[in-house]
Amino acid sequence: MKVKNLKIGSGKPKIAVPITGSTTDEILKQLNLILKQNDFDLIEWRIDFWKQFNDVNEFNYVAQMISEKLEAIPLLITFRSFNEGGQTKLTEEQYAKVIHNIINCRVADLIDIELMHPKKLILPLIHLAQNQNIKVIQSYHNFKITPEKSEMLEKLDQMQLNHVDIAKIAVMPHTSDDILNLLEVSNSFHHESNLPLISMSMGNLGKITRVSGQLFGSCITFGTVGNSSAPGQINCEILNQFLNTLN
Numbered sequence: 032m033k034v035k036n037l038k039i040g041s042g043k044p045k046i047a048v049p050i051t052g053s054t055t056d057e058i059l060k061q062l063n064l065i066l067k068q069n070d071f072d073l074i075e076w077r078i079d080f081w082k083q084f085n086d087v088n089e090f091n092y093v094a095q096m097i098s099e100k101l102e103a104i105p106l107l108i109t110f111r112s113f114n115e116g117g118q119t120k121l122t123e124e125q126y127a128k129v130i131h132n133i134i135n136c137r138v139a140d141l142i143d144i145e146l147m148h149p150k151k152l153i154l155p156l157i158h159l160a161q162n163q164n165i166k167v168i169q170s171y172h173n174f175k176i177t178p179e180k181s182e183m184l185e186k187l188d189q190m191q192l193n194h195v196d197i198a199k200i201a202v203m204p205h206t207s208d209d210i211l212n213l214l215e216v217s218n219s220f221h222h223e224s225n226l227p228l229i230s231m232s233m234g235n236l237g238k239i240t241r242v243s244g245q246l247f248g249s250c251i252t253f254g255t256v257g258n259s260s261a262p263g264q265i266n267c268e269i270l271n272q273f274l275n276t277l278n
């Protein structure tokens with residue numbers, strides 16, 4: 032799959048760096064810092080960290096500014112719900128409205144739409160995004176445990192049935208078996224499905240899954256410049272060295 036000039040889904044996993052600023056000023060400072068680096072491929076703007084995500088005018092203004100600075104670098108915009116590890120609690124309708132605003136601002140190349148919301152709310156949003164040439168990443172997060180393999184595969188199968196562009200699963204391991212389970216699910220989904228996959232075990236224990244995507248079928252890995260957006264993320268320069276070594 033190509034997003035702008037970036038080929039996702041083959042070769043080395045691509046590195047996404049999250050922006051986690053809570054004010055516009057922090058966001059722009061973080062962006063400038065990230066742009067001084069060479070070791071990443073795309074930016075994820077986590078708008079649930081930002082106090083003004085609900086202000087449509089400010090959102091359009093900041094999104095436009097970010098997009099102008101990024102030029103050829105793809106932009107993923109994500110609102111992560113509180114129940115899936117995000118910063119802010121919203122009702123289903125509010126979540127749908129935020130996703131709508133992201134699609135309407137027309138600067139996102141990719142958007143994250145969570146699997147956990149009612150189908151009748153998210154299916155039209157998936158279609159709307161895709162009609163506007165925005166690639167849809169459908170995601171499932173579990174910050175407490177690593178579910179059974181069958182349950183993880185079922186989540187990925189649901190994403191496939193929703194005809195999204197990329198499936199994504201992030202779970203919390205407590206044992207090395209949890210990590211093997213996540214890797215086994217990734218590996219088998221990668222071999223059996225054409226849908227590109229992003230997968231990771233979070234936390235310190237899960238770090239190995241953030242560097243092994245090329246082997247087990249995860250096409251994007253999240254690395255940091257400064258603040259992280261989830262436990263276990265590795266600094267993007269170090270991450271890139273790992274990926275190059277394993278390539």
Ligand SMILES: O=C1C[C@@](O)(C(=O)O)C[C@@H](O)[C@@H]1O
Pocket residue numbers: 049075077109111143170172201231233253260261262264
């Ligand atoms: O979903 C993901 C993956 C992630 O949770 C991680 O574990 O790296 C970090 C989030 O910013 C991103 O939206």
